[in-house]
Amino acid sequence: MPELPEVETVRRGLAPVLEGRRVATVLARRPDLRFPLPDGFARRLAGRRVEGLGRRGKYLLVGFERGICLICHLGMSGRFRVHGGGAAPAPGPHDHVDWITDDGTCVRFHDPRRFGFMLWAPPGDPESHPMLRALGPEPLSDRFDGAALAARLAGRRGPIKPALLDQAVVAGLGNIYACEALFLAGLSPRRRASTVVGARADRLAAAIRRVLEAAIAAGGSSLRDHRRPDGELGYFQHGFAVYGRAGRPCPGCDCGRADGIRRMVQAGRATFHCAARQR
């Protein structure tokens, strides 16, 4: 599922029910997700108060008292769901972890494909974890602009679209928003990454920021698995210009081609683009 806007939607949904509360009970129904659950997972969390929920790229950071921090990744199909007001529904086959807070709210992690994971962050300095340290700039931060993006793309001879999926270039883009940002910027997914400099890099950085902010405002995109923690659907999927729209007309394009949007495969992933509008 989840790219940056979906993870941010999850963070915003969980914060009000977790922050300031104590995790009274931890239920882990299997010992592993993508990786084994970390040492003492249930024991170390039980009874501990949640101080805050953060996010870095697609990683959700759950900060507990006394410097304990859990790094969560939703993989392709992971989702958190909040069940308030009494007993949660009986767990289904892929409901792997429950946290029951001291006011009886159940926060449940569900992940059919189990590409998601939870790991301890280094105490006191969560971002020094190897997985976070390797991340590129946070695209919604003040420091992210065309120059910062171009610097990360310098020397890359492959096409721009797969480069945008590299979390070391910019943190948080996935297949959907990489396609959408390139469309908004008018750049071909096939363009050599190192040629995205100057005004082109400015346009792309601005497009990335714009599409991510719009998606967050819409509660993310719900294609298959993504739900907001309250169970509601995101609705940014209705705002896609190109993703999943092969054979449909290109929106906002005067090229007049009824089959404006094309699908191709790059680095094993589907890429959607308008050949007339993206150069």
Add this chain to the structure above:
DNA sequence: ACGAGAACCTGTTTGC
């Protein structure tokens, strides 16, 4: 150094 492809796992969609 970089990039393509496979692997990880399950559910859903597509195509014959």
Add this chain to the structure above:
DNA sequence: TGCAAACAGGTTCTCG
């Protein structure tokens, strides 16, 4: 209709 192949929002490893 039925079955098998293809495909899915991610990350990491190997190989060339």
